[in-house]
Amino acid sequence: MSSIQRDLSLTGQPPASINSIQKIGTAIGVGGLIILLLALFNINLLNKTLWLTLSLVSIFGGILLFSYGAYADKQEGIKNDGVWFKSISSRGFLAWVAGLALTGFYIVLYFKADLLGLSAEGENTGLIALFDPLSKILSGNPASQWFVYGTLYTIAILGFGIKFLWKYRHNRYERLRTISVMFFQTAFAFLIPEFMARLNSDDFSLPYYDIKNVWPLNYYNFEQYRVDDFISAGEIGLALLLFGIASIFVITPILTYKYGKRWYCSWVCGCGGLAETAGDSFRHLSDKSEFAWKVERWVVHSVLVFVVVMTTAVISTYLGYDPDKYWLTKDIFLIGVGVFLTLLFTAIWIFKKEELQKDARYGAFGYLVIVLALIGIHYTSGSTLFLIPAETLRTSYGFLIGSIFSGVIGTGFYPIFGNRVWCRFGCPMAAILGLQQRLFSKFRITTNGGQCISCGNCSSYCEMGIDVRAYAQKGENIVRASCVGCGICSAVCPRGVLKLENAATDNRINSREVLLGNDVDLMDYLNQN
């Protein structure tokens, strides 16, 4: 990540402070958080329902008041004044405080939930107990640390979503997209799974399922306990299981072909939803260097391979050997995975080889060999599948990727590394969608002829660290695996150069020697050579 560089000669002492309405908003919001802290330290809050309501309303209301103070008296338009001057959004002191607080919260949440008051037997205490009343209204059960997290997460997306709507009120694409992520978070991620839990009884149990969460983002979706639950829950369960499989193999490729990965990453996904709302103030912190891009490609695709291997291993452990009992045996499954991956690789190699960079070719080939070798070893060595036991793979994936990468680093470090660290470097779902988007999609960001002035607003505000300007100033369309289609590059462009579009796949990627506007003969001459 790029170092903090404050060229003092160029930054002076501009106004970086917030106005009094924003200060009051901040105070109210912090007040709401203090109530949570009091609960956390087991201060006995007598009427839990009242205190919880007060806390959540204060947090939500504080965010709204802050936004009102920030944008209400300003005209419609881009609101990036002072972004690099404010401590919170320029890796200053406040940013580090926020980063450490968030990181600490995630560590406790994932690894020390008992500190939050989680109790396996008996009543919850502390912070989690504070959320019991709300949880009981929704699902009928006491709260868990995940319920607490889910509630705060949803409030963050809704509150900062409204802030974002205010900020970009002139931009209909941004408005619709934000309403979409707010809806999917509230309905699909938060409410529906809680209501689904109400359906559960002694002889009927659905696993907790946010159905917009697609494998491999929900890497645990095909673990034994869930698949058992799905199957034992009859037709509804089976339908959900099949939907989960169709999501990744059918629905996702079709939608990504038509609209690019944005349909998921910046319109539906919960991680994306938080990044686009609560994380919006940090989008410019992403690293734009070519080096970061290289790291991104290797890391995110390695995570993808990891999740494929892990899931394959985990599923194969609970499949049997006897084809008479169930048609899907361990052998059929493993051979199926091997054949699928080989076919996929071959198809890409035949049709899209020219579009792959050298390192992508090495990487794709290398990883295919590794995966096939691991499957092969199973047949030669017998018992220990994939050299490492599946359970070890599963727990290490959950720890390293599911908790540390997506939570602690991905969200905890928003104020330091930007808001899409997880989406860019870690999310295996984004990696799959990215491959589809890069190789097989109608989506692109069109560059408007010769109008680019290389100002750099697009690159600066790209949360995925894409150097958008590098393409725009060459008159080249932007077709990048990582682009989540947030549309901010187009919004901040002062010259109307960029437009997100779905259109015919021919000439989606073009590079011009000389840009539009120059001598027609010169352009013809150079484009022929």
Place this chain on the structure above:
Amino acid sequence: MEHVVIVGNGIAGVTAARHIRKNSDKKITLISAESEHFFSRTALMYVYMGHMRWKDLKPYEDKFWAKNRIDLIQAYVEKINPQEQILHLADGQKLKYDTLILATGSIPAKYGWECQDLKGVQGLVSKQDLELLEHNAPNNEVCPKAVIVGGGLIGVELAEMLHTRKIDVTLLVREKGFWSGVLPDAEAQLISEHILSHGIDLRHEEELDKIIDNGTGNVQAIITKKGEEIPCNLVGITTGVKPKIDFLKDSGIETDKGILVNRLLETNVKNVYGIGDCAQQREAIGLRKPIEAVWYTGRMMGETVAQTICGTPFEYNPGNWFNSAKFFDIEYQTYGWVFSTKNKKDYEQHFHWKHPDNTKCITIAFHKESLQFLGINTFGIRMRHEVLDRWLNEHKSVEYVLQHLSQANFDPEFYKKYESQIQATYNASKQTA
């Protein structure tokens, strides 16, 4: 190996360097006194406003230059000796060249006002100007009040910049509407109102008479031509720019306002070329001005001269005029020729449409008799360069353009479309005419 030396690392010089590298193995040296690396001059405002950092203005990573074997020298060229093909640098060094490209750009034009060189009087063209502005106007305690003289694109940018630091701005504009030397009156009016709505004290038909010293060499106030005294701490001079050519005196390289060049961008001296806004065409091309201080023309000259130097001579023959800008929150694009009310050609007729909310409007210029489409200005609506360029080349009629206007729309997805309103307004105007 042939040594190509380029003086000036702005868009013109850098584009020339890049294209010469693409097409040849010549030794390339890029000299600039202003900054070590190429940066986007048009984006200087965003650093002051806190949207970007200085390093974000650099379109290429610092390693780019070595990788592409473009040598960078940060030095000031004091004079040129074309007979010996030598550059004299301010630090005393000499540099030999085989081919020289002059791309020195512009400096603010001042018009001999009394006290125009006081501290606190400045333009906004260079990196040094930005640093100076940080010094002169870091906040509204040091600089509570600024007066900007001149209503062009830099003037409105400077007003927006100072406004973000809550500095009170008075903007003096000679004409009746903002930039009405370029924009048709209705548009100039719309932009004037928008600037006023942001709390800028925009004064029309007002000019600078003189600047008053506070006794310590700093600005105390200005006096307008109408005689009003406006106290201020900063005077922004944005009355246009002029080519930076003072160092060419006595070099034998012919100059007028700028460096005189022919269509091959050659000066009167062999192997010396002039590109960008320091260059002046001996004869204006089409309806263009002989000197064009615009990003795109600088780039296009760089693209062209590189071909010529690399053995495929091309005349500078720019295509249809286009440009764009942003006035606070209103984006502006233009394609083809739409002249201001004052400069309108005899054959030129305008169709104008304005949205009731006063943030969007378009003007289409067409030929009175043949109805041929001549150009379009849009405010608050983005247009597709490629489509309009094609229509201009194909001499489409104004009616064709209006009927197919949606094909040229470049607004983000889901934006409201105004084509039918625009068409209805046109049809109504035809019936009344």
